[in-house]
Amino acid sequence: MNLPKLAIVGHPNRGKSSLVATLTEDERIAISPVSGTTEVAEPFNLSVADTPYLTLVDTPGFQRARRLLEMLGGDELPLDQRPNAIQSFLADINLCQQFPDEAALLAPIVDGAGILYVVDGGRPYEEVYAPEMELLRWTSAPRMAVINPIGSDRHVAQWQQVLNQQFQVVRVFNPLASGFNTRMQLFNAFSILAPQWQHQLQDLQAVLAAARQSRALEAAGWIARLLNQSLSFKVSVIGQGDLARTAAEKRLLSQLAQQEQACWHNIASAYRFSELDLSIDQLSLPEDDLFNQQAWQLWGLSRKQLWLAAGASGALAGGALDLAVGGTSLLMGTVTGAGVASAGAFWADRKLAKLGWAKQLLGSKESWQCGPVKHANFGFVLLARALVVWLAVDQRTHAQRDRIVLQDMQSQLWQKLSLKEQGQWLRLFAKMQQAPLADKQQAELAEQILALFEKVRSELS
Ligand SMILES: Nc1nc2c(ncn2[C@@H]2O[C@H](COP(=O)(O)OP(=O)(O)OP(=O)(O)O)[C@@H](O)[C@H]2O)c(=O)[nH]1
Ligand SMILES: [Mg+2]
Incomplete structure (x- = not known):
């Protein structure tokens, strides 16, 4: 059976790798204040006693989402053609070279991963994020958003309003200070979002409780x-x-x-x-x-x-x-x-x-x-x-x-x-x-x- 798989995506420097490190309990994942630390998409498994239960794909941040959206047809493109447009983009080597970060982060999604979009609740929403969310919608993959309150939670409420329009599930989650129960709530939220993985994600929670x-x-x-x-x-x-x-x-x-x-x-x-x-x-x-x-x-x-x-x-x-x-x-x-x-x-x-x-x-x-x-x-x-x-x-x-x-x-x-x-x-x-x-x-x-x-x-x- 396929492992549940989530691609962790978002703007650069929003705590994507931090989230992957916390959920997979992997201290080797590169995290730094320098924007653009993650340059390629890389899968990490959450394993217990050497058995993998979930794959999280760490990805580079969006760099030119607006431009890519325009190239693919933008608002003009009929709804039924949008998922195909993303697939055609990934099949086009020249285009992928022009948009390497977008290609790296969209590939695992087209390959079957669910989406976990990370934003910073310490900074306000701006229009630059809209094309990122739009591209993710085009994939038609199950989508969840996480608000990471980096430094402060000043803009969490504003983000909630924005994200509720775009994602089926929205949660606040701080990867630097998340206890066991908060993590379980996150897995649970995803199991509701993606029914095909519900059993596996429920098993994961039971296994993690026993491992704890x-x-x-x-x-x-x-x-x-x-x-x-x-x-x-x-x-x-x-x-x-x-x-x-x-x-x-x-x-x-x-x-x-x-x-x-x-x-x-x-x-x-x-x-x-x-x-x-x-x-x-x-x-x-x-x-x-x-x-x-x-x-x-x-x-x-x-x-x-x-x-x-x-x-x-x-x-x-x-x-x-x-x-x-x-x-x-x-x-x-x-x-x-x-x-x-x-x-x-x-x-x-x-x-x-x-x-x-x-x-x-x-x-x-x-x-x-x-x-x-x-x-x-x-x-x-x-x-x-x-x-x-x-x-x-x-x-x-x-x-x-x-x-x-x-x-x-x-x-x-x-x-x-x-x-x-x-x-x-x-x-x-x-x-x-x-x-x-x-x-x-x-x-x-x-x-x-x-x-x-x-x-x-x-x-x-
Ligand atoms: N205070 C605080 N710092 C955070 C939090 N989450 C992430 N950071 C810091 O933010 C910086 C960026 O975190 P990363 O996890 O590397 O972010 P990223 O989104 O993977 O960044 P790129 O790979 O560059 O796209 C690091 O210095 C983290 O320590 C948080 O919840 N609170
Ligand atoms: Mg990173």
Whole structure:
């Protein structure tokens, strides 16, 4: 069966390629403020699990629509001859060379694609658009228009009046800020317009809804894996005394930071962003370094919250929690733990509360084992940062080409949970710091993370 096919057409620089990128979730499609970026018509499939469901043809913008219309006979041409006139134009090589953009954008329509005409709701209607719409009418293909409010929606109402005269369906759609439901509405609108594709477009919506759920579970799975790997992570270094200890600490922290980065990239890939720059220095994180004292204060629980949560969970009474590591040890401003204190300058701004240490003698050599990070906040910090990356990726469209911006919500994230819930997470993290979870428990953790993500997301919207 033929795939439903839509040609995305319009004036240059109106967001046609942006629309294609967003709907097909393709970050490689060329988008730029330079008019005339798209020079040839190119099909892109919307596929789920490698099965294509819809083809969108990105096209160059109209350049000389009025002239072409005149050449083809204009108003004088009888209605019954107009579709043929477009076909004859495309069959005429000389004419096509004179009107290469019009030829490129009309060819897929004559070939069976439906029309999606894009206009900018931030700019007023002008007569220059009339011949474009007229040429599209001549094709007699199913036609829908999309008003993209670039910069503002000042002229949306005016455009609606114009487009309602020319197109069977008119919708407002911003490819830079369109959520899942808005996209489904667009597919639905097209399924009404083109009954021959109705079933396929309905199937597409069901498949996309299922894919959305499974990618969320995949992202949650990556975070569960990160927590399970990082909370109990240790490294060993062979060598003598302080030198070996400093090397071990450095290695521990750099590997933990790598694990965190890998998790973020996996989340982005689950959402089909494989080229997104998630390097720490590209992100507008308030405190970028995972092991920086301020970062922990921002992303984790406050000292008071930790104690309250520990009390609420019964973890303190049960002795399950390693909170009591010296009078002020929960404050990251204070260096505690023999290993950290002796590491000297390297740790001057990395005052973590406590790392696990073990020394073994291997013949004449020492082997220093460093880790895990024992602080009760470590799990909260890792989870909060991963959730914020996930929220940003979930809300981003594939037409956005600027730097990814993370929500500034660190301080509120854990406030959304009750003390009891905070206590439950605290207990779980403490357990994982002692030993990693078995696979089944890790899968349960992923479910919990997914529920937390959905709660945070719904409160944000
Ligand atoms: N602010 C804002 N910018 C947009 C929106 N849609 C598109 N743009 C920007 O407008 C510019 C043109 O977007 P494209 O998608 O390349 O437009 P096009 O119609 O394919 O352009 P050509 O290929 O040159 O015909 C890009 O800089 C986009 O980022 C929008 O909804 N809001
Ligand atoms: Mg383009």
